[in-house]
Every structure is written in C-alpha cells, then in structure tokens.
Amino acid sequence: MNLEELFTEFKEESIEGRYITIDSIEPLLQKLNRDNQLKIVGKSVLEKAIYSYQIGIGKTRIFLWSQMHGNEGTTTKALFDFLYVLNSDSELAKQFLKTFTFCCIPMLNPDGASLYTRENANKVDLNRDSQDLTQPESKVLRAVFEGFAPDYCFNLHDQRTIFGVSDTGKPATLSFLAPSYNEEREINESRLKAINLIAGINDVLQEYLPYQIGRFDDSFNINCIGDTFQNLGVPTLLFEAGHFQDDYQREETRKYVFMALVSSFAILSENDIVDNGIDKYLNIPQNKVVFYDFIYKNIKINYDGNEIITNFAAQYKEELIENQICFNAYIIQVGDLENYFGHFDYDAKGALYKDEFDNFPKLNQKADFYLDNDIKVVNGMIKI
Template identity: 35%
Template sequence: MKSKVITLYLIFFCVSHTQSQDLTSKLYGSYDTYKEKELDKRRIKHRDLQPLLAQYEANPLFGITKVGESIEGRDLDLISIGTGNTHVLLWSQMHGDEPTATQAIFDIFKFLESDDFKEEKKEILSNLTLHFLPMLNPDGAERYQRRNLLGVDINRDALRLQSPESKVLKRVRDSLQADFGFNLHDQSTYYNAERTEKPATISYLAPAYNYEKDINESRGDAMKIIVYMNNIIQKYALGQVGRYNDDFEPRAFGDNIQKWGTSTILIESGGYANDIEKQEIRKLNYVSILSAIYTIAKGNYKDIPIEAYGEIPENDRKLFDLKITNLTYNLLGTDYILDLGINRLEVDKQGNTDFWYSSRVIDQGDLSTYYGYETLDANGLSIKQGKVYPKTLATISDVKQLDLMQLLREGYTYLRLEKIPLAMLESPIPLNLVGSTYELPKLQLQVGINPTFLIEKNGKPVYVVINGFLFDLSTGKGSFKNAMIYR
C-alpha cells in the first residue's frame, strides 16, 4: 500500500506540478538576489526589523498595520499584500529564540516587491491576500528566550489568553477568518528523522483539532500542502524531513487555529550540518513557503493523495553534535568500552546578540541507537586526561609565541595564565585557560562534565577533544569556536 501511495503521488507530482517544480528550482537558484542581508545572524531583535518595515510602509504594494503591543510596549505589526479572496496568515517567532522563519519572511518580502517572477506573483497576489506577523514575541527575542516577559509560553496560551501577544494572534486570526495559517518555529538541532542519522532539518505538522485526531477537509488540505512541501525539501535536503506527533494539545495555538477553521501548517526549522546560523535552513523556508503559497493560489494541492502525509518519518531526538563510539575507559584498573554523546551548548553573551559554547557529555554507555553530526569510531583507542602546560604565561597575547597544535600533540589541553581578565568568558584558542592557582580535577567520565580529553593509541595522542570540539592530531583539522576558562 505504501509503495502505491508513493507511486501515485510521484506520478501526480511529475504530471501536474512541472510548472511549480520549475518555480521551486528558480527560487532556490536565485535566492541570494532576495536574501535580506540586514538579517544575517540568528539573534535578531525587534529594532532590527524597524528600518526594513519602514521601507515596506513606503511601498504601496504593502499594507502595514499596528495590531497591538508586547508587554514591554514593542509594536506588533501585521504586514499584508495581495488582493485575493483567500486569506493566508503566517506568524513567526512566538518563541523569542526561534527566528529562522522571521528572516525568511523578510526574504519573501524582497521577492514580492521585486520586478521578477511577474506571472507567478500575479497568480499569487490576485488569488490570495497574504498577512504576516513576523515577530510575535519581541520581548522574548530581545532576551533570546522562548517565553515572553510574563514567563508564558505563548503557544500554550490559546485558551486563557493572558498575554497581549496571544490576544493579538487570536484577534488577527478571527478578524481575517484566515483560510490558511502557517505557524513558523525553530526546533532543537538534535532532532533527527526517525531511525536515521539525518537531522530533521525541517519538520511539519498538520495539528489535530480534537483528541480523536479526526481529519476534516481543512486539516486534510494542510496535510496535502505538507506533502507538497516535503517533496520540495527532499530535493535539497534528502531524508532530512520529520513529522511531529499529532497528539491534540488543547492549549496550543496551532491546534486551536485548526479547530477554528483555518487550515494550519506547522513548520519547524531544525538542524543542518555546518549551518550554525541556520542560513541554509532559512533558504529552505523561503523556497518551501513560497512554493506552498503558489500551490494554494493555483489550487492544485487539492489532488495530492492525503495518504502520503503518513509516509513522512516521525521526528525523533537522537542526535549529538559529537558521538564517539567504542572508546576504552579505564576505571579503577578495569577497562570498559563506552560510547559518548557530546553536545555544544550555547551560552548567550551580554546583550543576547552572540554566544559561546559550554559543552557537556549528555549521555554515555551504549549509544548504538543514537547518531552524531560528527562521529568518531574509537575502537582500539583509549581516553586519557590532558595536561596543564608547565609554563605560566603573563597574558593571552603571549600565546602567539606558542605552536598550539604541537602542544595538543604533546598532550597539553590546558594553558595557565597569571591573570585572566574578568571580561573574558571563553578561551579563543583550542586549549582551556586556567588561573594561576587552579588545580585540575581528575578526569572521571560522567554525564554533565565538560568534554576535554585526549584519545590515545598505544600511549600516543591521536585525537583530542577540547570543549566538545574534536581535532585529528595527524592532520590538525577540526572545527572550533571556543574553549573554556577556569579561574
């Protein structure tokens, strides 16, 4: 049955969507033309959007309406474009630390105001009216935190409506009687497509509107559009799409907006290898959302077999930044074989516009059912504690005199400074910095420790892990952002 569903869908897609496929390829290939260069980092703020909104306010294509304020008094603006009778509402960043789709929305604005793709845009804007709430939780975005200033998860406030931001979303949805809704989020980069090592770069959900998970026409349309978008993403991130569990959550906006009659599509932006700022995922949002809007405008999503929705793998959460397998660990004279799962956890700097990493061992033992963005098979290799370099340096500038990779090869993982400036939060070099009186504790592998150690073969270091970053000592290669400071 599964193969029949897939075959039917592929036949349908190839025959009926050649034009849409062409559009998708063109959107992907021309993306840099429309990328909003002013929003090139994840930790965007409400103030970053204001000059951009001022530009669109001066453009007669766009209508910008203040529809409310956040708790701290930041404007919540609705941006509308198009003249069609079908209303599509897209809202982003109801969680303040989930900005990927917000950036993509401003890329979409640049596309819509351009002189290119005239026929496609005519199809969209004459059949649809698009409405965007690009940053629903600006107070959370200011602090790069999930919840709003009240400490409320806006996405669990659809019934009580305690937060002004929640009231705005409900009022806008009701006033528009939106036909389609796109609920745009970020998810953890540690989600994977079920039973695969591939990250769930994009995950979808057509939320249930009741505990029975019934499928009416509205929810069915959302499923069909998700199948359409999945096919697009597969072209650029093969196997990297997940599907959220659809258990009904009576407090959630997505579930309720579906219940209120808007065909609702949840999009979650996850992880993509070597894409720390999620710029490739932003591009995939841009392409897939615009393509979905186009198929809504044309109405050809209606013929997509709904059964294909169930073929999308479910979301799982079994990814680590670094997975080390079959590592020999000697404890109290006995050798044990362990797998290690290591994640690089972000710590925001003051102002919440940048971050540094404080990595941790998240799990250890048999991790054979887990995966890593980066994996090292340490079969025949043993873990050993690194050493503190015997000379104490006066300042960090003295480090320039040292061959750091050679120090790592000699087994040094810590460098002592006479005085570490209080303003320094992280080590900019691939060795942890320690104060003049710091005593290195004995390495004991356990969940929660910072992963800094040597990996040896026959007593000689062949790899080193510094704050969760792996270096191959034979080549000197390894990705790196920062090491730790211990005063």
C-alpha cells in the same frame, strides 16, 4: 521555477545567524512599508512593538507568524526573504499578490527574542497559552487572527538539533505538521486541506532536500495555537526549521524554509493541490529524537581502577553572551548510545580519556578533554 536561484536573488543579507531581535527587523519592516501595510498591533510584556505586515489583494487570505518562541528566528529570516519576493516586480509576485492577501507577524515574542528564550518576559510559553490567553502577545495573535479571518494559517518555528528523520541517520532539516483538531486525531475538511498542501510541498522539496524532511507528532493539545486554529476550522500548517549538516547558524535551513513558503503559494495559486494526499502525508517519516551534536565512541576510561570502553555524547547549549549566541558543548550522556547518531561522530578506537578534573566524563561538564594525550578536544571539536 528554480527555487535555488529565487532564494539567491531575494535573500535579505542584512539579517543572519541565530540571534534575530526586534532591532534587527524594524529597519526592514520600515523599508517594506511602501503603502501603509505596516501596523503596530500590540505591545509585548516589556512594551516592545508587535508588528503586522499586510500585502496583496487576493481572495485567499494567508496568515503567517514567526518567533512565537523568541529563540526561533530561522523562519523569521526566511519570511523576510519571501516578503522581498512579494515586493519585487516579478511575475511571481504579481501572481501571488493577485491571488492572496498575506498578513504576517514576523516576531510575535520580541522580549523572548531579545533574551534568546523560548518563553516571553513572564516566562510563559506562548504556544501553551492559546486557550487561557494570559499574555499580551497571545491576545495580539488571537485578535489579528479573528480580525483577518484567514483561509490558511502558517505557524513558523525552529526545532532542536536532536531531531532526525525517523531512524535514517539524516537530520530533520524541515518538518511539517497538519495539527490535530481533536483528541482522536481525526481528519476533517479543514485538516485535510493542510495535509494535502503539506504533501504537495514535500513533493517539491524532495528535489532539493531529499530524505531530510520529517513529519511532526500530531498529539492533540488544545493549548497549542496550531491545534486551536485547526479546531476553529482554519487549515493550519506547522513549519519546523531544523538542522542541516554543519549549519548551526541555520542559513541553509533558512533557504529550505523559503522554498517551502514559495512552494506553498505556488501550489495554492495554481490550484495544484494533491487530492487525497493522506497517504503521501503519512509516508513522510516521523520526526524522532535520535541525534546528539557530538558522539564519541570506544573511549577508554579508568573506572574504580578498571579500564573500560564506553561512549558518551555532548550537546551544544546556545547561550547569549554579550549579544552573541555562543555554542557551548556539554557532556549529557554516558554509556550505551545505541540507535543514536551524532552530527559529529568520532570513533576513538580505545584512546584513553583525560581531562583537568577526574579523568572521567561527567554529566554537564564542558566537553574539553584529551584522548591519549595527543588529541585535544575543545568545546566538543577535535584539535590535533
């Protein structure tokens, strides 16, 4: 099976970029609702509909949800691409629909999606509300989980551009986790199923995404939904969609999430599970905070009358302006950046820093400046 060709064939072109809202996906859900598979399973704080979509007649029950955090829409795009596979007449769709019953919530947090915030409208992180269930969205997720009684859960998220694959200098384009079920981070039967499946997914994806797959930290927090569901005895997989080179709209990453989803169910349907995959799983390099969006090295600055050479880093803030996500670069670190990498890395070779303020890179200042008067940097990028 060529996963690249499969993605190209079934990619849903009408949604793209980073700003994925309920208005973006409602027409797609209606289009897929061929046999009353679509239900409104609850309402958000601001009374927006939360939908579930169920398809398949198989014995193995798969529960997937995306955009628990409203500003994390990459996996939502990939989930729709996958749903289009399931709604095709392909042999793969027939195989999957005979083996599995899928239930998905494509957007758990429609208010956060519209506001482009991690939290919901009450400023609560739903991924820290799995025990107290203070929010309507958290209650919806738990109710669907209990009513559907899944055999596997897929918890779909985005992660920031700061994450790399250990110290390799490669961005963590995808990261996976089999969440812990207890403080001791022990491995029981449920967690082992998730570990073995992730080991299998990684084996497949290394062909397409070599050295850019990480393993997320497994510290236990019962307030996180993945840890809760794992604790309740259901094998749970966390997907984290990260950065691919020059792909701030996450369209390349979307492709790899799609590949991971298809691989997951191909492995399960063919009973091609890696046995005792613990070592393979643990050999996936750890996700690590090692990246900035921009690093500028060997910059000359005047500091108290003395010329010194320093480095500094800038990071994009994703800001919602007039229904568009704008990437605005701000200086966030000055000094020793040893052991850090930049998605854009520039060696100024002693060029003199100047800006329209104090000719000194200050924290939280926009990354607009000059180097030796002839190089202009606008919003982090070099304009010569």
